[in-house]
Amino acid sequence: MxxxxxxxxxxxxxxxxxxxxxxxxxxxxxxxxxRGSREGCGVGVCGSCTVLVDGRPVSSCLxxxxxxxxxxxxTIEGLAPGDDLDPVQQAFLEHSAFQCGYCxxxxxxxxxxxxxxxxxxxxxxxxxxxxxxICRCGTYQEVMAAIKSLCEKNA
Ligand code: FES
Ligand code: FES
Numbered sequence: 001m002x003x004x005x006x007x008x009x010x011x012x013x014x015x016x017x018x019x020x021x022x023x024x025x026x027x028x029x030x031x032x033x034x035r036g037s038r039e040g041c042g043v044g045v046c047g048s049c050t051v052l053v054d055g056r057p058v059s060s061c062l063x064x065x066x067x068x069x070x071x072x073x074x075t076i077e078g079l080a081p082g083d084d085l086d087p088v089q090q091a092f093l094e095h096s097a098f099q100c101g102y103c104x105x106x107x108x109x110x111x112x113x114x115x116x117x118x119x120x121x122x123x124x125x126x127x128x129x130x131x132x133x134i135c136r137c138g139t140y141q142e143v144m145a146a147i148k149s150l151c152e153k154n155a
Contacts, residue, residue: 005069009034010078018065025049027065028075036076036105040134047133050106051075057113076105079112087150088112095146099137107133111147119154
């Protein structure tokens with residue numbers, strides 16, 4: 001049995017039939033071939049699968065695709081308009097805020113949501129907001145530097 005959904009993904013309206021137990025992450029990666037969102041833990045702990053749902057960061061491994069019905073999803077693939085990087089992507093690049101890159105799309109999507117709601121967060125607010133995004137390579141200092149540079153641009 002499949003369930004029909006209509007979802008706006010990266011600005012494109014998509015009609016699809018999904019399995020009742022299919023996660024949003026599985027739908028994005030397996031059906032839509034949007035593989036920038038990664039599965040790390042699969043249980044809502046690591047943040048590598050973070051996407052924006054109606055502008056809010058969500059662990060897509062925990063959300064059923066059926067619950068995306070009528071919602072707007074943004075993934076890392078939808079962040080950069082054309083050939084220009086999004087400012088958050090640019091800041092991560094300039095500060096080498098990644099090593100293997102496995103956590104990076106989730107980190108960037110969470111940072112995007114943070115900066116949208118709080119353009120000049122304190123270091124403590126950044127740490128708190130990103131506490132659900134784990135980097136096994138330990139690039140936290142570089143991530144902080146990237147976000148600090150974004151805050152300075154917003155000053
Ligand atoms: S894979 Fe979703 S939180 Fe880890
Ligand atoms: S850059 Fe490797 S897990 Fe974060």
